[in-house]
Amino acid sequence: MHAVHTHNLSLFLGESEALANISCCIQEGEFVAVLGPNGAGKSTFLKVLLGVLEPSAGTVRVFDQAPRQVDPGWIGYVPQAKTLDRNFPALATELVITGLHRTWVRRIRATDRNAALEALEMVGAAHLADRPVGALSGGELQRIYLARSLVRKPRLILLDEPATGIDTVGEVDFYRLLERYRTDQKATIILVTHDWEVASHHACRVMVLNHRLIGFGKPGEAMCEECLESAYGSKHHPSIVDLRGRHHV
Amino acid sequence: MFEVLALPFMQRALIAGLMVAFLASYYGVFVVQRGLGFLGNGLAHAAFGGVALGLLLGREPLMIAVPFTVAVSIAIIWVRQRTILASDTVIGVFFAVSMAAGIIFLSLKKNYSADAFSYLFGSILAITATDLWVAGGVVVLALLAQPLWGRWAYATFDRELALTDRVPVLFDEYLLSVLLAVTVVVAVKVVGIVLISAFLVIPAAAARMVVRRFATMTWLSILFGMASTAFGLWGSYLLDLPSGATIVLLQAAIFLACLLSVFAVNFARRTQQGEARQRSAAKARGKEDHPAG
Numbered sequence: 394m395h396a397v398h399t400h401n402l403s404l405f406l407g408e409s410e411a412l413a414n415i416s417c418c419i420q421e422g423e424f425v426a427v428l429g430p431n432g433a434g435k436s437t438f439l440k441v442l443l444g445v446l447e448p449s450a451g452t453v454r455v456f457d458q459a460p461r462q463v464d465p466g467w468i469g470y471v472p473q474a475k476t477l478d479r480n481f482p483a484l485a486t487e488l489v490i491t492g493l494h495r496t497w498v499r500r501i502r503a504t505d506r507n508a509a510l511e512a513l514e515m516v517g518a519a520h521l522a523d524r525p526v527g528a529l530s531g532g533e534l535q536r537i538y539l540a541r542s543l544v545r546k547p548r549l550i551l552l553d554e555p556a557t558g559i560d561t562v563g564e565v566d567f568y569r570l571l572e573r574y575r576t577d578q579k580a581t582i583i584l585v586t587h588d589w590e591v592a593s594h595h596a597c598r599v600m601v602l603n604h605r606l607i608g609f610g611k612p613g614e615a616m617c618e619e620c621l622e623s624a625y626g627s628k629h630h631p632s633i634v635d636l637r638g639r640h641h642v
Numbered sequence: 643m644f645e646v647l648a649l650p651f652m653q654r655a656l657i658a659g660l661m662v663a664f665l666a667s668y669y670g671v672f673v674v675q676r677g678l679g680f681l682g683n684g685l686a687h688a689a690f691g692g693v694a695l696g697l698l699l700g701r702e703p704l705m706i707a708v709p710f711t712v713a714v715s716i717a718i719i720w721v722r723q724r725t726i727l728a729s730d731t732v733i734g735v736f737f738a739v740s741m742a743a744g745i746i747f748l749s750l751k752k753n754y755s756a757d758a759f760s761y762l763f764g765s766i767l768a769i770t771a772t773d774l775w776v777a778g779g780v781v782v783l784a785l786l787a788q789p790l791w792g793r794w795a796y797a798t799f800d801r802e803l804a805l806t807d808r809v810p811v812l813f814d815e816y817l818l819s820v821l822l823a824v825t826v827v828v829a830v831k832v833v834g835i836v837l838i839s840a841f842l843v844i845p846a847a848a849a850r851m852v853v854r855r856f857a858t859m860t861w862l863s864i865l866f867g868m869a870s871t872a873f874g875l876w877g878s879y880l881l882d883l884p885s886g887a888t889i890v891l892l893q894a895a896i897f898l899a900c901l902l903s904v905f906a907v908n909f910a911r912r913t914q915q916g917e918a919r920q921r922s923a924a925k926a927r928g929k930e931d932h933p934a935g
Contacts, residue, residue, distance in 0.1 A: 443806050461808070470806055477800040481675055482856050488799075495807040497795035499857045525854050 394457055396421045396549050396581035397442060401451035404434075404441060411437045413605040414451070419598075421548070424575055424582045426592035428616070429602040429624050435585040436473055438602065439551045442583070443470060455549065465495060469542030473553035473585070475534060479527040485537045486522045489513060492541035512540040516570060532559040539567070546578060553585045568595050589616065646879050654769040655885065659871040661777040662832045663841065663889075665784055665825040667867025670846035671860050672818060675798045677729075681718070681819075682839035684733035684740075685826040688714035690835045691740035692827070693761045694747035703761065704776065707827045714740060715823035719815055764834030764886040766875070777828050787821060794818060795856050833886040841867065844893040848900040866896050 397419040404412040411434045419425050427435045440446045441453055444460030455463045469492070489509040490498055498505065513519045518536040521529065529537065535555060542550055550571070556564045568591060575582050586592055592599050592612060599615040601608040601624050608620030646652050673682060692710030696703030714736050722732045760768070797804040797811045805811050822842075829838045849862035874889030881888070 440806070444808065445806050465807065472803060472806065475800075476802040478675065478798065481799045482850060482853050482859050483799060484854060487855065491796060491799075491803070491807070494792075495796075495809070496792035497799065497856065498792060 394421055395419065395454070396423065396456060397583070398454040398457075399441075399451065402441065402448050402453055403450040404437060404446060405449045406437070410604060412441070412448075415602075415606050416451075417600065417606060417609055419581060419583065421581050422575065422579045423597045424572070424595055425584070425598050425600055426596035426612075427583060427585045427600045427602055428587070428589065428592055429607075430626075433603040433624070435602055436553050439470070439553055439583065439585060442549075442551060443468065466545040467548045469545065469547035469550040471535075471538045471542045471550070471552045471555045473557075475531075475538070477526065481526065483526045484522070485513070485518070485524050485526060485529065486510070488526055488537055489541045489544050492544040508544055509540070512544040513537070515543055515574075516540045517566065531557070532563055535559055535567075536563075539570075543574065547580065548578070549581045549583070550574075551583050551585075554587065555584070556586070556588065556591070564591075571595070592616070646876060651767050651769075652875070652879065654771070654774060655766045656872065656875055658769045658774055658777050658832050659766055659875055659885075659889070660868050661774075661781050662825075662829045663845075663867040663871035664864055665777075665780060666829055666838070666841035667845040667863040668784060668860065669818070669822050669825055670842040670867070671849070671856070671863050672794055672798055673822070673842050674846040674850060675856070678733075679839065679843045680730050680733050680737075681822070682826065682842035684718065684737040685711055685715055685823050686830065686835045686838040687737045687744075688740040688823070689827045689830045690761065691744040691747070693830065694744035698747040698751045704773075704827060704831065707830065708824060710740075711823040711827050712820050715819040716816060719819050723812070761830055762835050763884070764830070764832055764837065766832045766885045769832065773828075773831055777832075780824050780828050783821065783824070787817070790814065790817070791860070799856070833889070837886045837890050840890040840893060844890070844897050845870065848893070848897040851900045851904050866893065870896055 395418055397417070399418075400416050402412055402415040403410065415438070427438065429435050437446060441448055442455055442460055444455075444463070453460055456467060486501060486506060486509045487498065489512055490501065490505050492512075493505055493508060510519055510522055513522055513536075516536045516539050518533065518540060521533055521537065524533075526534070526537070535557065536559075539552075539555060542552075552571075556567055559567055571582060571584075572595065574580060584591075584596070593616060596612055598610055599608070599612045600606065601615050601620045603624040607623045608615035608617065647656065673679060688711045689707045691714075692707030693703040695710060696706030699706065718729075718732050718736050721727065721735075722729055725732070793804070793809050793814055796807070797809055797814060801811055826838055826842075829841060833841055845866035846859070846863040848866050849859045853859045853862060870892040871889050874892040875885055877883070877892065878885040878888035
């Protein structure tokens, strides 16, 4: 079964075409990195897969179903911009439990707490369980959001620039954890990132996006000079040169 | 205290006051956490416009004020959704327009003053059986909508995250605003237009300072709101003071107590940390003076 299948997917946000004729197929168990400049439609693509945004044209199937029909427990999501109210009275455990119930709970049941603790343990953040959300650092908060996305053991995890705010050591642990989860659960991972090194190291395939699909394939193929130039406008950008040197793209 | 309750008008005042306190402090937690303190004021002044229209038309003022205020609450969200204006700005516009309309409506009616003033400052001791039934109906409505607390709390915490979990955030915003508008109109008779926002804001704000969970904040806000209303009514009877104002001052006293308790806890924590630092510094000095081996 395909985890994700889109055919000529287009989406207009107001006057502008955020996504244009995206056709792709992501197999179950794959780790796909989505690269592209700011405003390329990467986060929008994830929101279409979540069923938050409806495509203007074309089709989208997630596990062979329309996104809104998919069991919400099958998809875990780590958002990009943390739009939370840091002044909201909430414990880290409660935020993780929203991943279980998709609502705020009045009373924390023992079973929910255990599930939340297990997810927190998985991301190395069990010690933060009873910490108020407002007192967490950016990196700690990222781990809590990741635990939230894993708490229902999803088959598909969508991550939107999840390593923002995490220190270098934490970042290594973070991706190691994702890899382990993918192997253990045979889960599919779609990661939106600006970090080309992460994409080339961890992803089975890379999707280069700038409103339209510019390249999609193994890191060495999709991150070719033509694709990156087409997406970013210049193949002489230091990151491209650096990457070319290290990964022979 | 209890002989006061033998008086029928005090019984009605207490029941109405407790119902309004429950409603305002329950919805107040969302008002405070969403930073919509000004909305209470805006809706109260919209209610004034509705009451004035009712007086002008010679109808029961609250029956006109309910649809009028609900319409304004919907319009506030509608305009906010479709423009780049901030909530406070949109509320400010409707606040002023409703007030101006109310003044015009009253000026068109001749002998209006007594009625209008009772709505401005409330007349809790003149609550009728009909007022009680109306307030009771709004409480039932709040209890029926109570399963939505989790959704509202989730969207209050993180609107975008709630959207990705397919919470109907916009529908809930309209619904919450309409329920808030109805609550404000019911509360106008009890506490008056001038003081209603205190009922919405102070108990919830006091609770916020001393809790770590939103569920606890909700319960504590309701407790603060209802307790200040019961004791405020009793105090106003004993001291012969205006009831609405006495209740609000009691709420302010609770707010102050919570504020002081937060300061006290922070002070104690800092002192403890300072002592711990001193102890570890002394220990380190001791080690330097008498190095082992």
